[in-house]
Structures are given as structure tokens and as C-alpha cells.
Amino acid sequence: MHSIQLKNINKTYSKGTNQVVVHNNFNLKIKSGEFVAIMGASGLGKSTLLHLIGGLDQATSGEIIVAGQHLEHLNESQLTQWRSENIGFIFQAHHLLPVLTAQANVELPLALTPLNKKQRQQHASTALALVNMSDRADHFPRELSGGQEQRVAIARAIVSDAKILLCDEPTGNLDRKTADEILSLLSKLNSDFGKTIVMVTHDLKASEYASRVIDLELYLQSSECKNPENAPSQQTANQQEVVS
Ligand SMILES: Nc1ncnc2c1ncn2[C@@H]1O[C@H](COP(=O)(O)OP(=O)(O)O)[C@@H](O)[C@H]1O
Numbered sequence: 001m002h003s004i005q006l007k008n009i010n011k012t013y014s015k016g017t018n019q020v021v022v023h024n025n026f027n028l029k030i031k032s033g034e035f036v037a038i039m040g041a042s043g044l045g046k047s048t049l050l051h052l053i054g055g056l057d058q059a060t061s062g063e064i065i066v067a068g069q070h071l072e073h074l075n076e077s078q079l080t081q082w083r084s085e086n087i088g089f090i091f092q093a094h095h096l097l098p099v100l101t102a103q104a105n106v107e108l109p110l111a112l113t114p115l116n117k118k119q120r121q122q123h124a125s126t127a128l129a130l131v132n133m134s135d136r137a138d139h140f141p142r143e144l145s146g147g148q149e150q151r152v153a154i155a156r157a158i159v160s161d162a163k164i165l166l167c168d169e170p171t172g173n174l175d176r177k178t179a180d181e182i183l184s185l186l187s188k189l190n191s192d193f194g195k196t197i198v199m200v201t202h203d204l205k206a207s208e209y210a211s212r213v214i215d216l217e218l219y220l221q222s223s224e225c226k227n228p229e230n231a232p233s234q235q236t237a238n239q240q241e242v243v244s
């Protein structure tokens, strides 16, 4: 089953009289359970893709179907609710709130759910345990290392049990060893917990962890990108592949 489908997407930003065409007739299919790394030069439209998939931005035209939902059919408040149930975002900068502890930061997304305080605490504790941060639950972001902050951000992304994680250069600010730890953690969330992961990255080691690597520059010229019917539908998770 496809978890993510972009069909004939056009995305144009208008800035005054200037029109920036970012994506033109763009097609992409990602299966449930895949760990896809998207690589490519700055300005190619990688972040834009993640924003479209996560419903943070709208396509100029085309269809976006994520977790069985046509996003173009949802209004702003429906999108917010849908996002909180289905999508976890992880960015290069962790965006943790400095005045809240790790535990409270992870509990935040649950404010949109019907869970009571005790349940929210339990869910956040489980998420922190998963990223191996239980012993730092009471720490504030300034009391954590960069890698630890990113682990807390990952806990926050998974606390609602979102099935899809969208990661924008999640290791961009980290040293090699810490980056490897974060990539291993994402890989574990994919293999052991079935998360579908789309990760934009410049990290050349990403291919050691992802099940598919998309070189966006090559992909944009491919028939798979231009024609939704050409997209392969038989890729299995953990199958190493470089799209060319
Ligand atoms: N909100 C915006 N308004 C106008 N242009 C934008 C906006 N966001 C992105 N762009 C333009 O779209 C292009 C792709 O941006 P982006 O998706 O951030 O690329 P990447 O993540 O691959 O570096 C760039 O040329 C950028 O300037």
C-alpha cells in the first residue's frame, strides 16, 4: 500500500510579479514502511516536498494523498487535526521550547488529543524511553547536548504515534558520531515500529540507513517523476536503491 502519493504536482511561489516554479508535473510514490532519503543541491525543492506531504503548504495544482487522505479536500483546521494524528516533523534545528523540560516538550503535541494529563505524561515517558532519554526527562533544552536535543525532538515527533515521519536535514547540525546515532534511531523506528520515513539529507552515509535513496536532481529528469503510471509499485522496504 502506498503511504504517500504525489500526482502531477505543480508548485509555484509568487513573490510580487516574480513566479518561482519549484515543481512542475512532479510524481512520487512512497510505500508504507519505506525509509526514503532525498538528496540533492540546495534550492531543488526538497523542503517544499516535505511541506506538501505534511500539509504545511499546498500545491498549486495536483493531488496529494497521504495515509489514505486527499489533502486538497481538507480545510485548515481539518489539516491541523489530520497532521497531529498522522505526521511527525523533525527539523535540522530541534525547535524545542527553552522554557519547558524535555518531558513537557514531548507532551506538547498531545494537547490536541482527548488524552488526560496522566495519559499524556505516560505517552511522553514512553516516547522518551524509546529514544533513550528517560534519564534526562526533567532537563531543559539548554541542559542537553545537540544529539540529546534532537532525540527529544524525535520523541516529540513520535509521541502521537504518527505513522509518517518527515525529517528535514535531521543530522545537519550534528557531528559524525551523533549523526550516526540519530540515523540509527530513525532506522530502528522504521524497522521495529513500522514508521514510514521521508528524510531530506546531505549526509552521504544516509544510504547506509535508508531503504531507498532518491537523488532529486536525477529523479526530476526521470520518467518516474514525470508519469505517475511509470512509478514502480513493487519496491519492498529495506531494498537498497538509487533512483537514476
Ligand atoms: N515561501 C516561499 N516563497 C517564495 N519562494 C520560496 C518559498 N519557499 C521556497 N521558495 C523557493 O523555492 C525553491 C525551493 O526551496 P526549498 O524547497 O526550500 O529547497 P531545498 O529544501 O531543496 O533547498 C527555492 O528557489 C526557494 O527560494
Ligand SMILES: [Mg+2]
Residues within 6 Å of the ligand: 046, 047, 048, 168
Ligand atoms: Mg531545505
